[in-house]
Each structure stands twice: as C-alpha cells, then as structure tokens.
Amino acid sequence: MINFNDHSTSDTHGINITPLIDVVFILLIFFLLTANTSSGIVLDLPEASTGENIPVESWEIAITKDETLLFNGVEVKMDRLQNILAVAKKQDQSQRLVILKAHKDASVNTFVSVMDIVRKTGFYNLVIATHIKQDAR
Numbered sequence: 001m002i003n004f005n006d007h008s009t010s011d012t013h014g015i016n017i018t019p020l021i022d023v024v025f026i027l028l029i030f031f032l033l034t035a036n037t038s039s040g041i042v043l044d045l046p047e048a049s050t051g052e053n054i055p056v057e058s059w060e061i062a063i064t065k066d067e068t069l070l071f072n073g074v075e076v077k078m079d080r081l082q083n084i085l086a087v088a089k090k091q092d093q094s095q096r097l098v099i100l101k102a103h104k105d106a107s108v109n110t111f112v113s114v115m116d117i118v119r120k121t122g123f124y125n126l127v128i129a130t131h132i133k134q135d136a137r
Contacts, residue, residue, distance in 0.1 A: 058097035058127070059088060061118070065103040067110050078113065085121040101129040 061081070062070040069076050071084055072121050085098075098118050118126055 036053045054122075060099045060101060061114055063100075063102040063106045063110055063114060065105050067106060069114065078110075078117075081114065082117045082121055085118065087124065089122060094122075097125045097127050098123045099127045099129050 027031075035058060060070075060071075062071055064070070069078060070080065076084055100111070100114060100118070115126065
C-alpha cells in the first residue's frame with residue numbers, strides 16, 4: 001500500500017532568501033542608475049579677480065544662456081520665482097544666502113529682474129557667482 005503521510009526528512013525548513021536578495025539587488029541597481037549624481041547644468045560664469053568660495057548653505061538661482069531659470073537645479077518660470085522663494089523662506093527661517101549664477105552671455109535684463117525678485121522676497125544676502133581669474137593669484 002502507498003503511504004501518503006510519509007514526510008521527507010530534507011532540510012526545507014526556514015525561508016528561502018535567494019529571491020529576496022535578487023529583488024534587493026535589482027532595486028539597488030535601479031536606484032543607482034536613476035540617481036542624479038551631477039549638478040545638472042554647466043554655466044560659463046564670468047570671471048572676477050575678487051571671487052571666493054562660499055562655505056555656508058545657500059539657495060541657488062541659475063540663469064542659462066537661453067534665459068532659462070533654475071532654482072536649486074529645477075527649472076522654474078520667472079513669474080513663479082517669487083512664490084517659490086517665499087515658500088522656501090517660510091520653510092527655512094534661517095537667513096540663507098541666495099547665490100545667483102548667470103551664464104556670461106545671459107541678458108542683463110533677466111539678471112536684474114531675478115535680483116529684484118530675490119530682494120522683493122526679503123533676501124538681502126545675495127551673492128553673484130563668478131569664476132576666479134587664474135592670473136589673480
């Protein structure tokens with residue numbers, strides 16, 4: 001007669017974690033490939049012999065060659081910049097610096113408009129980013 005209640009004595013007790021490890025590695029690879037590891041844009045900044053490094057935390061507004069505005073690397077429209085700065089100021093009450101980076105071929109009109117918006121929002125610690133001239137040191 002056939003014994004249907006016979007259990008094998010193999011070591012199948014416990015949890016097989018091989019599929020879990022496979023999923024973890026796939027997720028790790030996905031996040032490594034989709035992570036943004038660069039600062040996003042390359043600006044050709046003007047040069048100044050009095051330029052220096054800024055060691056404190058700051059917000060960054062960039063104006064590209066084609067007049068595109070970026071707030072901390074995210075593209076924004078000129079008419080939304082004041083609202084974005086006001087919300088950022090409410091969220092972080094510390095008096096952060098605002099660094100204005102403008103491509104050297106960007107128009108002065110856009111540069112002055114952004115500066116005006118920043119000051120209207122209540123930020124008076126405005127720094128204009130430049131490259132340090134090599135012959136100055």
